[in-house]
Amino acid sequence: MKIGELASATAVPSETIRYYEKIGLLPEPDRDSSGYRAYRPGHLERLLFIKRCRNLDMAQDEIRELIRLAEQPEADCSGVDALLASHLHHVRERLKELASLEETLVQLQKACSDSRTVRECGILGGLTSELDTPESEDRHNHVPGTHRPGQT
Template identity: 50%
Template sequence: MKIGELSTASATPIETIRYYEREGLLPPPARTGGNFRIYEPPHLERLQFIRYCRGLDMSLDEVRVLLRFKDEPSGDCGDVNALLDEHIGHVSRRIKELRSLERELKELRLRCGAARAADQCGILAGLAEAAQDPAAATAATKEHSHLRSVHGH
């Protein structure tokens, strides 16, 4: 199948497929005489595996490790267990960060119960106050920077 067909079959953008190839996550496909990539069913299976792992919020490095074990099926999977345990810890920390962020946003939301002129908005005033407090601004930036980096915001 050509890259467009692989893209459709896996619900993966073409650029992502090419990126995974450059990163060595997908093996290079065979090429036709016209230099078109030709993918086989194992490419689709591997791409679906990668996409599922990414859906579980695993990093490309984590996926790379899992693929190495998948490629060596007779190896010991103890490191796979350790990787997953570490990822679970990471997810637990993120959940804690998200709960903290939710509390902070809810407290901020309570500052403005009704629509009014922007210069009377309790939310905007609260944001401005917090931004002026170096300790609060540093804590908020530090605590939530991981969430922004993970989600690309």
């Protein structure tokens, strides 16, 4: 099948498929006589596996490791369990951070419950005062700590 057919079958954009090939998550397909990529059923299965992992918010390195482990079907599955336990811990930490974010946003919203001018806006005042506090290493994220350094 061609890349457009694979994209349709999986609801994964062609650009993403090419990217997964580039970073080695998806093996490069053979080329047909016209030079087009020719995907096999194994590509479809792998892409669906990657998509399911991404839906669970797994990072590329986690997916790569799961693929590596899956290629050893007779091996002990403790590595898979350990990877999932680590990811679950990460998800739980993010949930705590999101709860804290929600609390902060609720407090900011309460600061501006009355009709006022923008100059008197409690939300903008609160956000401005937050700018004066030192930044943590995770402040580049929209949600602090959503991905550890080096993970996407």
